[in-house]
Amino acid sequence: MTTLKYSRQRESIKHFLMTTKEHPTADEVYMHVKKDFPNISLGTVYRNLNLLTDIGEAVKISTPDGGDRFDGRTEPHNHFLCTRCGRLLDLELDMKSIEEVNRLAAENFDGLIESSSTLFYGECSDCIKKS
Amino acid sequence: MTTLKYSRQRESIKHFLMTTKEHPTADEVYMHVKKDFPNISLGTVYRNLNLLTDIGEAVKISTPDGGDRFDGRTEPHNHFLCTRCGRLLDLELDMKSIEEVNRLAAENFDGLIESSSTLFYGECSDCIKKS
DNA sequence: TTAATAATGATAACGATTACTGTAATTAGA
DNA sequence: TCTAATTACAGTAATCGTTATCATTATTAA
Numbered sequence: 479m480t481t482l483k484y485s486r487q488r489e490s491i492k493h494f495l496m497t498t499k500e501h502p503t504a505d506e507v508y509m510h511v512k513k514d515f516p517n518i519s520l521g522t523v524y525r526n527l528n529l530l531t532d533i534g535e536a537v538k539i540s541t542p543d544g545g546d547r548f549d550g551r552t553e554p555h556n557h558f559l560c561t562r563c564g565r566l567l568d569l570e571l572d573m574k575s576i577e578e579v580n581r582l583a584a585e586n587f588d589g590l591i592e593s594s595s596t597l598f599y600g601e602c603s604d605c606i607k608k609s
Numbered sequence: 610m611t612t613l614k615y616s617r618q619r620e621s622i623k624h625f626l627m628t629t630k631e632h633p634t635a636d637e638v639y640m641h642v643k644k645d646f647p648n649i650s651l652g653t654v655y656r657n658l659n660l661l662t663d664i665g666e667a668v669k670i671s672t673p674d675g676g677d678r679f680d681g682r683t684e685p686h687n688h689f690l691c692t693r694c695g696r697l698l699d700l701e702l703d704m705k706s707i708e709e710v711n712r713l714a715a716e717n718f719d720g721l722i723e724s725s726s727t728l729f730y731g732e733c734s735d736c737i738k739k740s
Numbered sequence: 741t742t743a744a745t746a747a748t749g750a751t752a753a754c755g756a757t758t759a760c761t762g763t764a765a766t767t768a769g770a
Numbered sequence: 771t772c773t774a775a776t777t778a779c780a781g782t783a784a785t786c787g788t789t790a791t792c793a794t795t796a797t798t799a800a
Contacts, residue, residue, distance in 0.1 A: 521758075521779090540671040558722070569718055571717070583702050598711070599722070602720040652748085
């Protein structure tokens with residue numbers, strides 16, 4: 479086991495993830511952090527995003543379109559992907575509902591369900607307005 | 610709009626997807642179909658997997674670990690990813706539960722929810738036995 | 741049977757991510 | 771505070787999954 483050592487770059491990445499409402503891709507994080515660290519490397523961004531994910535200070539979200547997104551909110555919550563514009567949004571679902579889903583799923587399942595993540599699809603309000 | 614033309618390769622891919630219980634990656638489909646078509650190209654596999662997905666005869670599943678998986682079952686259902694062995698399994702959840710989740714989610718959401726896909730995490734029965 | 745065109749196999753190109761390497765920053769201990 | 775040990779860095783090459791290109795083959799409608 480290797481000890482964690484402070485770094486400004488990691489702190490900046492973490493801070494950005496925790497304050498943004500978006501769910502940026504690694505490249506978007508890179509672009510942002512570049513403002514403070516003009517010659518930060520994309521590899522550093524990936525390394526730290528994975529590190530933060532591993533120690534539970536960030537969450538990785540997989541979508542069927544393109545690269546993974548990262549989220550600084552680590553409490554269980556779900557996401558909505560707009561099938562028109564591709565935006566990924568937070569979607570609140572109270573803990574009870576999440577637990578209820580896990581319980582329902584466990585009824586017909588032979589293993590141990592620890593958590594779940596739901597991705598909802600549809601049209602976001604912005605796209606509905608435009609149509 | 611381009612007309613669809615029959616091909617043995619596509620038929621074989623489709624047949625495999627519909628009969629297997631697994632959720633193969635593109636490469637696993639490739640390996641399997643190779644038995645009948647020894648010089649099929651991986652590009653052909655991808656092309657047809659995407660085509661089948663587009664016309665609704667297959668489903669693409671994104672997981673946080675590595676490549677996408679494909680599923681010949683097109684009725685709405687959910688999946689379970691074992692955090693130990695990485696296996697992706699079907700998980701039955703009756704339509705009512707799925708609709709209920711979508712309804713609950715819609716309550717606090719401003720757009721239109723059309724569908725959802727839940728990925729459950731935990732340990733599969735095989736891994737539990739081994740521990 | 742033929743002409744039109746969609747699908748193929750082979751391979752190159754691509755984008756996202758990871759691995760490598762020598763240098764710089766952080767940290768624990770004297 | 772200085773030093774030594776070690777982690778993190780920037781830069782870059784390599785890898786992996788996937789898509790695009792293209793000349794050839796298979797399917798299909800007339």
